[in-house]
Amino acid sequence: MEAKPFSDISYEQFLNEDKLMGSRCKKCGALFVPPRSICIKCYGSEMEWVEMKGKGKLAAFTVISIGPPFMMEEGYDRKNPYCSGVVDLEEGARVDARIEGLDTTKPETIRIGIPLTAQFLHRGEGEKMTTFLAFKPS
Amino acid sequence: MQKKRKLGRGVAVVGAGMSKFAMYPDKDSKDLFAEAFNEMRSSVDKGLEPNDIDALYVGNFTNDFFMHQGHWGPIISDLIGLAPKPATRTEGACAASALAFREGVFAIASGFYDIVLVSGVEEMSKRPTAEVTEGLALASVPYESRVGFTFPGVFGAIATDYFAKYGATRDHLMNVTIKSHNNARLNPKAQFNMTISDLMKARIERAKKKGEPVPEWKDEKEALWDPRFNPQVAWPMYLYDCCPISDGAACMLLVAEEIAKNFTDNPLHVIGIGQGSGRGLHAAPSLTSFEANKNAAAEAYGMSGLTPKDIQFAEVHDCFSMAELIHIEDLGFFEEGTGFKAVEEGLTRLDGPMPINTSGGLKCKGHPVGATGIGQLIEVWKQLRGEAGERQIPKKDLHIGAAQNLGGTGGTCTVTILERR
Ligand SMILES: [Zn+2]
Numbered sequence: 001m002e003a004k005p006f007s008d009i010s011y012e013q014f015l016n017e018d019k020l021m022g023s024r025c026k027k028c029g030a031l032f033v034p035p036r037s038i039c040i041k042c043y044g045s046e047m048e049w050v051e052m053k054g055k056g057k058l059a060a061f062t063v064i065s066i067g068p069p070f071m072m073e074e075g076y077d078r079k080n081p082y083c084s085g086v087v088d089l090e091e092g093a094r095v096d097a098r099i100e101g102l103d104t105t106k107p108e109t110i111r112i113g114i115p116l117t118a119q120f121l122h123r124g125e126g127e128k129m130t131t132f133l134a135f136k137p138s
Numbered sequence: 139m140q141k142k143r144k145l146g147r148g149v150a151v152v153g154a155g156m157s158k159f160a161m162y163p164d165k166d167s168k169d170l171f172a173e174a175f176n177e178m179r180s181s182v183d184k185g186l187e188p189n190d191i192d193a194l195y196v197g198n199f200t201n202d203f204f205m206h207q208g209h210w211g212p213i214i215s216d217l218i219g220l221a222p223k224p225a226t227r228t229e230g231a232c233a234a235s236a237l238a239f240r241e242g243v244f245a246i247a248s249g250f251y252d253i254v255l256v257s258g259v260e261e262m263s264k265r266p267t268a269e270v271t272e273g274l275a276l277a278s279v280p281y282e283s284r285v286g287f288t289f290p291g292v293f294g295a296i297a298t299d300y301f302a303k304y305g306a307t308r309d310h311l312m313n314v315t316i317k318s319h320n321n322a323r324l325n326p327k328a329q330f331n332m333t334i335s336d337l338m339k340a341r342i343e344r345a346k347k348k349g350e351p352v353p354e355w356k357d358e359k360e361a362l363w364d365p366r367f368n369p370q371v372a373w374p375m376y377l378y379d380c381c382p383i384s385d386g387a388a389c390m391l392l393v394a395e396e397i398a399k400n401f402t403d404n405p406l407h408v409i410g411i412g413q414g415s416g417r418g419l420h421a422a423p424s425l426t427s428f429e430a431n432k433n434a435a436a437e438a439y440g441m442s443g444l445t446p447k448d449i450q451f452a453e454v455h456d457c458f459s460m461a462e463l464i465h466i467e468d469l470g471f472f473e474e475g476t477g478f479k480a481v482e483e484g485l486t487r488l489d490g491p492m493p494i495n496t497s498g499g500l501k502c503k504g505h506p507v508g509a510t511g512i513g514q515l516i517e518v519w520k521q522l523r524g525e526a527g528e529r530q531i532p533k534k535d536l537h538i539g540a541a542q543n544l545g546g547t548g549g550t551c552t553v554t555i556l557e558r559r
Contacts, residue, residue, distance in 0.1 A: 008280070033420075034281060060425050062294030063373035064286060068275065069268065071286050081370070084286040086295060086419050094420045098285045107373035112302045132285060 006035040006047045015131035018120045020054050022093055023047040033093040052089055054118030056135065061085035061099055063107040081105070087116055087135050101136035143441045145247035148395030150405040151556065153182035154519045156388035156512070158327045159504025161263035167201060167210070168217050170387040171259050174509075175218050178255075178389050183402035186391065188218065192251035194225040195242050197235030197258035198508035199545075203273040204265050214259070231277035231545030232457065234258055235388065236413075236511030236552040242392045243408055252397060257389035258513070260506035270383050274507070277546035279418035290372040290380055292419065292547040293458035297374050299425040300460065303475060308374050310478035312362045314459040315378045315501065317481065321488055322498025324529035329384055329504030334358040341367065379459040381499075386506035388513040406522055410444065410540075410555030412437025416548040426475075430551035431468035431542065438540070438553040439470075446470030448538055449555065451492065451521060451531055453514035455544035456499040465542050466494055469553065493531050496521060514541035515554060522558040 004010040006023040011034040014021040023035030027044035033052060038045055064071070065081045076082040083099040100119060102110050116135035123130050155177025157170040179186055194215050202208030211225035228237040235258025242256035262270050275283055282292060300306055315334070322328035323336070332340070338353075338361045345352045355361040362368045368376045391401070398405040414433025419425060439445060446469060454465035463477035471492050472480045480486060486494035497503045497517040500510060518539040520526040537558045544551050 060295040060299040060419070061373075062287070062291040062298065062375070063370070064288055064291045064294075065370045065372065066271070066290075067286055067288060068272065068283065078369070081373075082286055084282075084291055084295070086425065096281045096285045096287065096418070096420050107370075112298060134285075 004049070006037040008034055011035055012131070015120055015133055016122070016129050020052040020095070020118050020133065022050050022052060022091070024050045031091060031093050033089065033095050050091070052091055052093070052118070055138070056087040056089040056116050058099065058112055058114050058116055059086040059088045059094060060112065061110060063104045063110070083110070085135070095133065098132050098134040099136070100134045141440070143437060145243065145408070146249060147247055149243045149246045149392055149408045150395045150398035151390055151408065151519060152393050152398055152401035152405050153178045153186060153391035154389070154516045155179070155181055156327060156509070156516050157386050159329045159384045159386035159506055159509070159513065161329075161383065162385045163264065165385065167205070167259045167261045167387065168213065170261070170385060171214055171217060171257070171389070174257070174387040174389045178391055182391060183404065184400065186401065188220070190253050191220055191223070191255050192253050193223055193245060194220055194255045195228055195238035195257065196225065197228045197230070197238035197511060198260060199229060199231050199234045200273040200276065200507060201259075201261060203276060204269070205261060210259065214257070220255075230550040232455070232505070232507040233511055233543040233545030233550045233552055234508040236541070236543035236554065237550070239390065239512060239515060239554065240411055240413060240552065243411055246392055246394050252394045254392045255389055256392055256512065257387065258509035258511060259387040260508040261385050262383050262506060263385050267383065277549065279547060279549070281418050281420060282547070288372055289547060290375040290458060293460045294372040294375040295419065296425050296464065297460040300463065301374070303426060304478065306463075306478040308376075309359065310482055311374070311379055311459040312359050313481045314456065314462050315362065316358050317487055318456065318495055318499045318501040321496050321529055322502030324527070325498050325503060328498040328502050329382055330498070330502040334361065334378075338367070375458055375460065381457050381501050381505040384504035384506040386504060386509045386513065388509045388516055390512055390515060390519070404523055404558070406519060406556040406558055408554070409557045410438035410442035410553065412441070412553040414551050416551065422548075426464060427468050428464060428544070428548035428551055430548050431465060431544070431553070434542070434551045434553040435469050438555050442555050444538070444555065449540045450533060450536055450538050451494070451496060452540040452542060453495055453497060453499070453517050454542045455510070455514075456495055456501050457505060457544065459501070461544065462494065462499065465544070469540070469542055488529060489532055496526065496529050496531060511541070511543040511552065514543060515556065517541070518556050522556060
């Protein structure tokens with residue numbers, strides 16, 4: 001695991017293994033999720049992998065009626081809109097994720113700040129597997 | 139602290155022209171550019187010999203995706219008889235032509251060229267909406283599009299944080315939309331020349347004619363709350379919070395300040411230019427402010443020696459109603475978290491103390507993405523020269539205006555300040 005490059009590709013591979021991973025700068029301790037190979041705080045380039053606990057709070061969200069083709073293919077449309085959001089992780093980083101388990105027909109009832117737990121939505125198998133990071137109410 | 143920046147020599151705007159922004163089934167990028175170019179020529183008070191233009195910059199975002207053609211510099215330079223002189227395409231998503239403007243300014247300020255045409259063009263409407271959405275997503279933040287965010291979705295998410303922090307609601311966003319439509323009705327170049335009331339009346343007439351149930355709305359907001367009139371796109375962004383799909387072209391003639399009098403006795407001076415870059419929602423310091431905006435504004439104010447109070451009116455990039463609130467705060471016209479109140483109080487109306495988007499904004503003037511940046515500056519040009527017709531700002535002694543252009547979801551922002559002396 002230590003040998004993996006601190007890249008988007010590694011981030012996605014970890015998601016396939018149900019792991020939400022970030023990188024921490026060995027010099028200044030700054031945490032980045034998804035990982036960065038260059039620290040944008042101190043420009044250090046020595047990083048280490050850190051696994052997130054997968055707990056957080058909803059920072060912002062939207063409920064989308066007209067989505068891109070890959071979401072439409074999953075059965076989302078005007079009648080069945082989906083939620084995408086920004087989640088503040090316990091560890092202090094912020095991530096973009098799909099938000100599951102909320103009543104998307106009543107977006108006005110969704111509250112910012114609700115506690116959330118990570119979920120890994122796998123699509124396809126083997127070499128072709130891809131995983132969407134999602135969160136659902138804890 | 140921003141370093142104080144200045145141009146090597148002064149640059150002036152001496153001509154401007156644009157096509158009407160609209161959906162054109164029978165016109166292409168070249169046709170629209172020719173319209174803009176001809177209008178620009180006739181706007182140069184003392185005339186322009188097109189042969190005297192030294193170079194062309196043309197902003198464009200999505201034509202390579204939609205038209206399968208990306209090499210617009212030479213196509214446009216050939217169209218207007220400029221070839222073999224240099225022609226360069228600039229790309230900055232929806233801020234593409236504001237970047238063309240900057241490059242033109244730098245080319246003259248450096249002393250290399252004296253007369254430069256800066257422009258933008260975009261052709262979007264011939265494709266189905268789903269494909270246009272996919273094309274615009276070329277400028278998305280990859281981490282966001284990966285989890286289903288669309289452009290309206292990103293601004294929707296920004297709105298949920300803004301609402302929670304400051305107590306604004308959808309009702310406040312509607313004030314932005316209603317104002318944009320009111321201004322656009324006075325702009326013959328706007329894609330939508332109708333107020334919300336006009337659109338409601340048209341809808342009622344249509345229902346009567348077709349024998350369908352006739353909607354009963356007591357006012358504009360009641361219609362905007364009605365999902366049959368105004369359906370959800372991405373909570374809390376509804377149809378009337380979103381700019382349309384448009385085709386259009388716009389261009390401006392820039393010259394070295396010392397030769398401006400050869401073209402007009404009424405030039406505008408480029409006194410501030412700024413640009414910034416930004417990151418996605420997950421990495422940005424705030425969800426309700428664009429760091430690219432702040433950087434662009436700091437550069438432009440720093441160069442001009444002005445403060446936000448000195449700006450008398452502005453065009454800002456209202457791709458979504460929510461964006462207008464963020465911009466008027468980021469540029470310092472109103473305190474953070476108070477933009478929605480300022481709009482509610484009418485402060486940003488045409489006859490208010492700080493008119494915003496007198497053209498109707500992207501929402502109603504239209505948003506042919508690569509032409510928008512110059513299109514905004516043309517509104518500043520018209521207002522400062524007293525040529526804005528029915529929508530002329532009634533303020534006395536109008537001499538300083540600004541335009542703010544945004545690319546993607548805040549990845550590129552520019553601020554440009556023009557002055558009439
Ligand atoms: Zn560091």
